[in-house]
Amino acid sequence: MNIYCDKSKLNPLKLPRHIGIVMDGNGRWASKKHLPRIAGHRKGVERVQEITEFCGNIGIEALTLFAFSDENWRRPEEEVGGIMGLLRWYIRKEHKRITENNVRFRVIGDRRKLSSDIIELISALEKDTYHNTGMHLCVALSYGSHGEILRAVRKIVEKVKENLIYPDDIDEQIFESCLDTQGLPPLDMFIRTSGEYRVSNFLLWQLAYAELFFNEVLWPDFDTEKLIELLKQYSLRERRFGMTPEQVSLKQNESAIYLKR
Template identity: 50%
Template structure:
């Protein structure tokens, strides 16, 4: 289907400006989308899978380096057993149906979280696709599965404590890089933009350390309705913000002038 000219223009505009290297998305609102329509909650998650495909394609097309999707949280295991089972089946289906597109477009699939908790019928296609796409040099698509920001920090703290106990790390010299080297997101670019859909204003235990200097964008759209235009709008909003990292606007302008002269 031919895309509207206004959408093509918006995409070109976004591509012409500095992009966030790493975008994280809290994909919220699948259940509500289904309930509004009198459908089973799982149908909302199924429709949300279409948004995953579309947003991934757009992100790759415009040049985002890394896209991290909050697909299943550590706390989601507490949902009704039939819903959890349905989500696992949808995840397996996604890994199977999107395999060709991921490999054909040079995307590298990554996963973060307590992945060993996933059922075997999900882990096997996940591990295979991660291995088969490991040498791809295009966008990194990261699925946060059985993931929690607090759980990630606990994991990092344990590994650091073990290094201290083994005498390979001096506790007095522990810095940001030491912590980051033990995070599940090690090797990914710093998070520049965090998007949450559904109109909720909270971060829900997602990328807590990484979000320190990220721009936050809250969309009043349920995830199954968050498609190409909505994602491009989030990137456009990011591009209109001034990222100061604790500096003043005047300092940033002086730095930009110095870089231009160098």
């Protein structure tokens, strides 16, 4: 499918700035086809490439993908090893294309559990894309939101101990600057595939005002057409942030006028 032809189906004024996706269902997809679970993860990587390229081309500012949770380390050693092998392969294969396509790559999560060679691959790609100005591609790896929040608290405690800030200075802005996602736009849209209705310890702070979408499709079958349908649904939702419908309408009109200038 030519993913570039679908832009006309979407209203650019009503696209989310930041999308987070829990890419669930790789193992079940493989089981249904009587394949080893790692085959589902391989197919899932193909979807990552497709969805990432599509989001970059329609103007999404940030895409955060939940690739491997902190809890996933409990899975069978063979499956974890296979996933880590796929991660190595993906970063090596996509390094040049991500860099040349002006994408800014970032990994969030606890890297201490990753092997040293994977950490080196991640760090090299982050360094090479640091000055890019296109879409943020953020991969949540060995990630859990509880851990992220605790890391943020520890950073703030250290700042207080070093007299860089005072307790009364701590507000949402300071807290968010200590999260793994610091510098990214607010999360607008959350998607989980495979029919599970949980957020599973993913971006809990960031989800505060995100629009939630739970899709029945298993991740390896989640293509750009299915994302387009969810983006259309997103565009129909009224995001009030505590305001009245009249205030929201006025604000949208002002934004539309500004963009036309």
